[in-house]
Amino acid sequence: MSQITLRHGDRTWPLEPQNIVVAGRSQDCEIVVTDTQASRHHAQFRRRGSTVVVEDLGSSNGTWVDGARITTPATLADGAAVHIGDRGGTPVTVSITRPTPAVRMPRTGTPSMPLPQRPAASARRPLPRKGAAPAVPPAPSNTGVVFDRWTLPSGPMPTRTPAPSARATVTGSAPQVMPVPLQAPSGGNAGGPFTIGRGLENKIVVDDLLVSRHHVRLVPRSPGFEVHDLGSRNGTYVNGHRIDVAHIGAGDLLAVGHSRFTVRHGQLVASIDEGDVNFVANHLSFALPDGKTLLDDVSFALEGSSLLAVIGPSGAGKSTMLKALTGSQPATEGEVYYDGRDLYDNFQDLRHRIGVVPQEDVVHRQLTVRQALRFAAELRFPDDLDANLRNQRVDEVMAELELTGHAQTRVDRLSGGQRKRTSVALELLTRPSLLFLDEPTSGLDPGLDKQVMQTLRELADGGRTVVVVTHSIANLRTCDKVLLLAPGGKVAYFGPPDEMLGFFGATDHADIFTSVSRDPDGAQHRFRISPMESEQVKGPLSAPRPQAPPLEKPSRQQSIFAQLSTLARRHLRVILADRGYAMFMILLPVVLAILTMVVPGDHGLQMQIGRMRTTEAMQLLVVLIIGAVFMGTAASVRELVGERAIYNREEAVGLSPQAYLWGKLTIFGVLTLLQSVVLVLLVELRKPAATSAVILGSPTLELIVACWLTAFAAVALGLLMSSFVRTSEQVMPLLVVSIMAQLVLCAGLFPVRGRAGLEQIAWLAPARWGYADTASTVDLGTILPSQGGDSLWNHAPSSWILSAAMLVVLTAVFSSITLWRLTRSPKD
Numbered sequence: 113m114s115q116i117t118l119r120h121g122d123r124t125w126p127l128e129p130q131n132i133v134v135a136g137r138s139q140d141c142e143i144v145v146t147d148t149q150a151s152r153h154h155a156q157f158r159r160r161g162s163t164v165v166v167e168d169l170g171s172s173n174g175t176w177v178d179g180a181r182i183t184t185p186a187t188l189a190d191g192a193a194v195h196i197g198d199r200g201g202t203p204v205t206v207s208i209t210r211p212t213p214a215v216r217m218p219r220t221g222t223p224s225m226p227l228p229q230r231p232a233a234s235a236r237r238p239l240p241r242k243g244a245a246p247a248v249p250p251a252p253s254n255t256g257v258v259f260d261r262w263t264l265p266s267g268p269m270p271t272r273t274p275a276p277s278a279r280a281t282v283t284g285s286a287p288q289v290m291p292v293p294l295q296a297p298s299g300g301n302a303g304g305p306f307t308i309g310r311g312l313e314n315k316i317v318v319d320d321l322l323v324s325r326h327h328v329r330l331v332p333r334s335p336g337f338e339v340h341d342l343g344s345r346n347g348t349y350v351n352g353h354r355i356d357v358a359h360i361g362a363g364d365l366l367a368v369g370h371s372r373f374t375v376r377h378g379q380l381v382a383s384i385d386e387g388d389v390n391f392v393a394n395h396l397s398f399a400l401p402d403g404k405t406l407l408d409d410v411s412f413a414l415e416g417s418s419l420l421a422v423i424g425p426s427g428a429g430k431s432t433m434l435k436a437l438t439g440s441q442p443a444t445e446g447e448v449y450y451d452g453r454d455l456y457d458n459f460q461d462l463r464h465r466i467g468v469v470p471q472e473d474v475v476h477r478q479l480t481v482r483q484a485l486r487f488a489a490e491l492r493f494p495d496d497l498d499a500n501l502r503n504q505r506v507d508e509v510m511a512e513l514e515l516t517g518h519a520q521t522r523v524d525r526l527s528g529g530q531r532k533r534t535s536v537a538l539e540l541l542t543r544p545s546l547l548f549l550d551e552p553t554s555g556l557d558p559g560l561d562k563q564v565m566q567t568l569r570e571l572a573d574g575g576r577t578v579v580v581v582t583h584s585i586a587n588l589r590t591c592d593k594v595l596l597l598a599p600g601g602k603v604a605y606f607g608p609p610d611e612m613l614g615f616f617g618a619t620d621h622a623d624i625f626t627s628v629s630r631d632p633d634g635a636q637h638r639f640r641i642s643p644m645e646s647e648q649v650k651g652p653l654s655a656p657r658p659q660a661p662p663l664e665k666p667s668r669q670q671s672i673f674a675q676l677s678t679l680a681r682r683h684l685r686v687i688l689a690d691r692g693y694a695m696f697m698i699l700l701p702v703v704l705a706i707l708t709m710v711v712p713g714d715h716g717l718q719m720q721i722g723r724m725r726t727t728e729a730m731q732l733l734v735v736l737i738i739g740a741v742f743m744g745t746a747a748s749v750r751e752l753v754g755e756r757a758i759y760n761r762e763e764a765v766g767l768s769p770q771a772y773l774w775g776k777l778t779i780f781g782v783l784t785l786l787q788s789v790v791l792v793l794l795v796e797l798r799k800p801a802a803t804s805a806v807i808l809g810s811p812t813l814e815l816i817v818a819c820w821l822t823a824f825a826a827v828a829l830g831l832l833m834s835s836f837v838r839t840s841e842q843v844m845p846l847l848v849v850s851i852m853a854q855l856v857l858c859a860g861l862f863p864v865r866g867r868a869g870l871e872q873i874a875w876l877a878p879a880r881w882g883y884a885d886t887a888s889t890v891d892l893g894t895i896l897p898s899q900g901g902d903s904l905w906n907h908a909p910s911s912w913i914l915s916a917a918m919l920v921v922l923t924a925v926f927s928s929i930t931l932w933r934l935t936r937s938p939k940d
């Protein structure tokens with residue numbers, strides 16, 4: 113990655129990818145400019161890939177680049193001079209040093225290494241050979257730092273003077289690590305337990321937002337350490353598995369956020385995953401249970417900071433390969449190595465290192481960019497993280513993806529490219545080292561297509577490995593490598609984009625697609641025997657593992673209650689932001705109440721003594737209860753299907769299905785309660801109310817409760833239907849059928865009691881119990897003896913309670929089935 117330095121006068125500032133350097137008169141600026149024409153916070157500099165962007169912060173006298181005042185963020189080239197306010201003053205100059213194009217191989221720290229240094233260049237790691245015994249995956253790479261000698265109970269005593277107040281700081285973004293004086297006091301034992309965490313009070317301070325304040329406690333125990341997770345949100349991992357308590361010794365790997373610790377020769381060695389990791393697919397195959405092969409022996413190796421495009425005809429297996437590479441649907445054969453570690457074996461730990469941007473947008477379109485990212489950050493970072501730090505990270509990713517100017521814009525008003533960048537920003541929050549994108553440019557015009565590919569190029573240059581599945585071949589040159597899949601998931605080409613046409617002897621990519629579609633086996637064979645294969649894939653790999661291990665479920669970053677709170681608040685915001693939907697929800701009970709006015713009669717829900725009985729009360733209750741059913745079902749029936757892509761992605765990064773469902777139920781519960789209150793009170797404004805209560809002391813209160821329980825059960829039924837349909841369009845017929853069925857089954861139109869089959873089916877309808885509950889309150893059996901005979905309508909506490917309880921039971925049953933659908937894997 114390029115080294116970028118800013119110079120002002122005789123001082124220099126390195127510009128790291130995640131840093132923002134502010135210039136101005138204020139002493140809290142990084143670059144303090146003494147000139148009076150400079151504003152207090154005048155301009156800011158940040159990296160964009162291997163260039164620098166300068167932005168004026170609303171200064172009075174302007175920011176000048178090469179003599180011209182800038183009005184929008186300007187990209188600076190090497191040697192650019194930026195004047196802060198005064199065009200004649202000392203400029204801030206930019207120096208960009210590009211690395212020699214050597215293959216990288218991050219080093220592993222050794223006990224003798226005094227301080228970490230970022231490797232400038234590296235050699236490519238050889239891949240294991242096929243036929244040999246399954247190779248031991250290469251040891252994790254990256255910068256290593258040795259914490260000062262720790263005296264294990266059985267080991268040598270420390271040799272350096274202890275410095276009890278000193279700590280190590282391990283930053284997540286930049287490898288600024290320091291040795292930790294971890295020795296025991298002289299003459300004592302190992303110095304006792306110590307903690308690792310984000311808080312400054314820890315012995316090892318890890319400056320990483322994925323790390324909890326007090327994350328893990330290490331107790332020296334020969335021959336290594338006993339590791340106690342301190343209830344951390346993102347978890348402590350030993351050899352890839354989340355642990356509560358474990359022992360680590362030589363060869364074990366302890367992972368805390370982006371940092372990894374090993375014990376070597378009695379020393380604690382830390383390394384940081386800076387993102388520049390290599391990535392290997394080793395003989396990946398995926399077969400369906402019926403034997404059909406969707407992915408056929410795919411192998412390739414990627415160096416860190418590279419951009420790979422996966423292309424191929426439709427149905428070739430690109431998405432299947434992406435799922436195998438990310439672990440969302442593991443290959444049935446073969447392995448994926450992330451920095452030398454088996455992804456499937458270490459999934460719980462390594463999933464934090466992987467960002468996936470699915471084809472569908474995974475942000476709520478009704479939210480602004482900033483709101484969407486802030487909610488996403490709440491769900492992805494530990495819940496003990498200060499909100500300011502979280503929001504700061506959101507601002508950083510917005511700046512990195514040039515979304516700052518759109519922070520307050522609703523997602524549905526962004527252009528396609530900006531929307532895609534928002535989805536990418538969401539994934540970048542946790543600084544993944546690997547980023548996978550499934551057709552990010554589909555539906556975009558050629559200009560936006562190019563912009564998105566350019567953004568991906570910059571992300572790769574910024575120290576990430578990016579894999580993009582694309583149908584677009586116009587911008588393949590932006591990529592380092594191209595992998596062409598032929599139908600059946602067969603590799604027809606893997607290598608530099610410039611050499612692809614020559615390899616196939618073609619003049620255009622369409623001809624290549626036609627040729628590999630016509631003869632996928634031939635295309636696979638030709639690549640296998642070509643020098644390109646041995647040059648790019650580096651010869652045969654190790655024998656693939658015949659069966660991938662089952663993946664462990666992702667763990668949560670927050671308590672269920674914290675997630676519930678975030679989701680409920682987000683849901684509320686989404687509802688309020690959608691003005692049309694919000695108005696519909698407010699007006700619905702009013703409209704339903706008006707409809708009750710057209711029911712003829714002036715006795716309302718009261719007894720009609722001494723006159724000819726009318727069915728007015730019966731009809732009023734039908735409108736009331738079917739209205740409640742409609743309010744509940746209409747509110748919820750689109751909910752799950754409409755945001756399935758968002759849910760799937762969030763569940764993959766640790767969202768609890770329970771919290772998700774409860775979040776929805778909570779908001780809809782409150783909403784339907786308010787609607788029920790409005791509906792019943794409005795009806796009683798115009799129609800005489802029932803006079804005697806059964807159990808709650810007030811007939812109005814009983815009607816509200818009955819309406820609410822009915823609407824809430826209908827919410828649960830709506831969510832259930834929503835969990836089964838595949839598209840939002842399938843929802844409407846289901847909604848209509850459900851309402852019509854409940855109209856028939858509620859027993860308000862004709863009796864269902866005693867009618868075999870019909871009565872039992874009616875038990876499943878919330879309207880049946882809701883109607884019975886309200887009928888019990890108004891004593892409908894007495895008002896209309898001719899319609900009587902239904903014991904559920906008795907004006908008695910037992911009848912009222914039974915109906916109310918059945919509504920609760922139905923809600924629980926519908927919700928349980930929905931939860932099962934949500935936890936089911938794979939998702940539709």
Ligand SMILES: Nc1ncnc2c1ncn2[C@@H]1O[C@H](COP(=O)(O)OP(=O)(O)OP(=O)(O)O)[C@@H](O)[C@H]1O
Nearest residue numbers: 400406424425426427428429430431432433583600
């Ligand atoms: N669960 C499944 N059961 C049966 N066939 C499947 C299943 N999943 C995928 N396929 C088939 O596997 C093949 C590869 O599908 P995949 O979605 O990976 O292709 P793709 O290259 O991503 O296609 P596109 O470019 O159209 O998105 C297709 O023929 C698809 O129909």
